[in-house]
Amino acid sequence: MxxxxxxxxxxxxxxxxxxxxxxxxxxxxxxxxxxxxxxxxxxxxxxxxxxTRHALLEAVFRERIQALATRAHELSEADDIRAALLDWLGALTVYSATVQGLATALLRAGELDPDHANPCVTPLAEAGEPLLRRAEQAGAVPPGVTPVDLVTLIAGIALAAQHHPDPATEATRLLHLTVTGISPPG
CATH class of the missing domain: 1.10.10 (Arc Repressor Mutant, subunit A)
Known part of the structure; x- marks a missing residue:
């Protein structure tokens, strides 16, 4: 044996x-x-x-997703919660834009059995929840935004930038453009 x-x-x-x-x-x-x-x-x-394919993708992406989840937990107690949320979203954006397949995996929740959560999104959403709620309480994001909304937004940005010569830079630029529109500073 x-x-x-x-x-x-x-x-x-x-x-x-x-x-x-x-x-x-x-x-x-x-x-x-x-x-x-x-x-x-x-x-x-x-x-x-x-x-399942999703189980394989989860294993492939697990280490970095865990690092991003850990980063969200660390940032959830920051004094400047808006900056902390943007820091985390920036890290998620860069990673999603530079690892081919991750953004697609993040958007595939609809292909799963409805009784099971997306194995790539779930740990990110759970880790981002406290960070997002503090940002909402501080008025840094509008009420009702969910962690899944943010992960979906980042995945969309990463997909939009995937064919750019420098996907991470383009995705970061698009994130900043989006943030300026949804949560202007101060």
């Missing part, structure tokens, strides 16, 4: 490493069959470790 467990762990790591490369190259629609072939495993092995 231990040999199988070690083999399963190696397969998982190999599949994930190949998936990261494939998603970086081909985006969220990377072929699961190509991932299996490149990893040297069967499609059933990929599906055993990652039963």
């Amino acid at each position: 231990p040999a199988q467990r070690a083999d399963a762990r190696r397969n998982y790591a190999r599949i994930l490493a190949v998936a990261e490369e494939e998603v970086a190259t081909h985006g969220a629609d990377a072929s699961l069959e190509q991932i299996a072939r490149t990893a040297g495993v069967g499609s059933a092995t990929v599906r055993r470790h990652f039963p």
Whole structure:
């Protein structure tokens, strides 16, 4: 049994490493069959470790999404809550614009079973909730804005900038343009 467990762990790591490369190259629609072939495993092995495309994407994006969630928690106690919210949205924008496939994954909530949350959006929305509520209380954002609204907005900006020669710079410019329209300073 231990040999199988070690083999399963190696397969998982190999599949994930190949998936990261494939998603970086081909985006969220990377072929699961190509991932299996490149990893040297069967499609059933990929599906055993990652039963859905969304589960695979969640694993690919997990580390950076967790870092963005941690950043939101850190910023939620900042004195200047508007600046803190914009800092977090800026980090989310740059990451979404520079990692092919993430923005698409963030927008795919409608493809999931209604009983399950989008595995890419949920941790970001949960982490951003306290930050957003404090910003709302301070009048930095209008009432009723949800964390999912913000993640969707950022994903849209990232998609709009994805074919620009410098997607991160263009996405950041579009975010600043949007922010100026929805929450002018002071």
